[in-house]
Amino acid sequence: MSEHEHNAELSGKRFFEVTVLNAVITIVEFLGGIFSGSLSLLSDAIHNLGDSLSIIFSYGAHVISQRKQTKTNTYGFKRAQILSALFNSIFLVVISLFLIIEAIDRIQHSEKVDGVIMLVVAVVGTVANALSTILLSKGAEHNLNMKATYLHLLSDALSSFGIIIGAILITFFNWTIIDPLITIAVACYIMWESWPVIRKSVGILMECAPNLDYKAIHQDLLAIDGVKCVHHVHALMVDENSVVFSAHVNMDDLRLSQVQEIYDKINHLLTTKYGIDHITIQPETVRGENEDFFYSSKKDI
Structure with a gap:
């Protein structure tokens, strides 16, 4: 058991x-x-x-x-x-x-x-x-x-x-x-x-964002080799112990296998340091690279 x-x-x-x-x-x-x-x-x-x-x-x-x-x-x-x-x-x-x-x-x-x-x-x-x-x-x-x-x-x-x-x-x-x-x-x-x-x-x-250090998360993600920009971030809690996190990440125009290596580093960081359970990353090259960490447009989803 x-x-x-x-x-x-x-x-x-x-x-x-x-x-x-x-x-x-x-x-x-x-x-x-x-x-x-x-x-x-x-x-x-x-x-x-x-x-x-x-x-x-x-x-x-x-x-x-x-x-x-x-x-x-x-x-x-x-x-x-x-x-x-x-x-x-x-x-x-x-x-x-x-x-x-x-x-x-x-x-x-x-x-x-x-x-x-x-x-x-x-x-x-x-x-x-x-x-x-x-x-x-x-x-x-x-x-x-x-x-x-x-x-x-x-x-x-x-x-x-x-x-x-x-x-x-x-x-x-x-x-x-x-x-x-x-x-x-x-x-x-x-x-x-x-x-x-x-x-x-x-x-x-109401799917409010959990109490995480988002400034530190942003800095840690940008410190990962291959990550150029992080934007369009969403975070919510399914219950009081389960955190869901999604983000768009700008990278160079890489092969999928190389993107997977970067994703593995992101996943390891967010799960081990910040206790996030479910992580979804959308890799991009230049799309949205000037957007804020949290999506600031009037219409999001």
């Missing part, structure tokens, strides 16, 4: 384990919220329910992304995970806004809260959420889909921990206002953490 296949299988297993854990947490917190009267527990239960659905959605996208390329999807299905990350992050923001509205209403109309029940349920939720977060933490480093799911679970763990503090304050000092305040604080944190995932997902789907 290759490392890629092993990682895919491991990710699938982690998604399943986290889904089961989240389902259990959701049931426990719903019951705890009802019996204790805690808005923060009920809001966390709703959040966990959304997380369970999001995890299932994320796993589906993960499975689809493993499919090989076809005639209609020549780059494969990797962007299924980007779509999932975007959906999950937007869903988090919507849920957070809903919780803030509910918390503000609770501040204006305070209700009795059973701090003991709230505390017990919050401890259980914190432990389970922390375990789920640990399970997905490694995959979240290099996968936007898993990162979006990881943020769901991390926000749940923080929320549960905040509820523990709130339950202690309610039990000993009867500070019931702390319950909706914790809800607002966690909701704001969730939106803050979700924004970078949304921004990067939209950037990939």
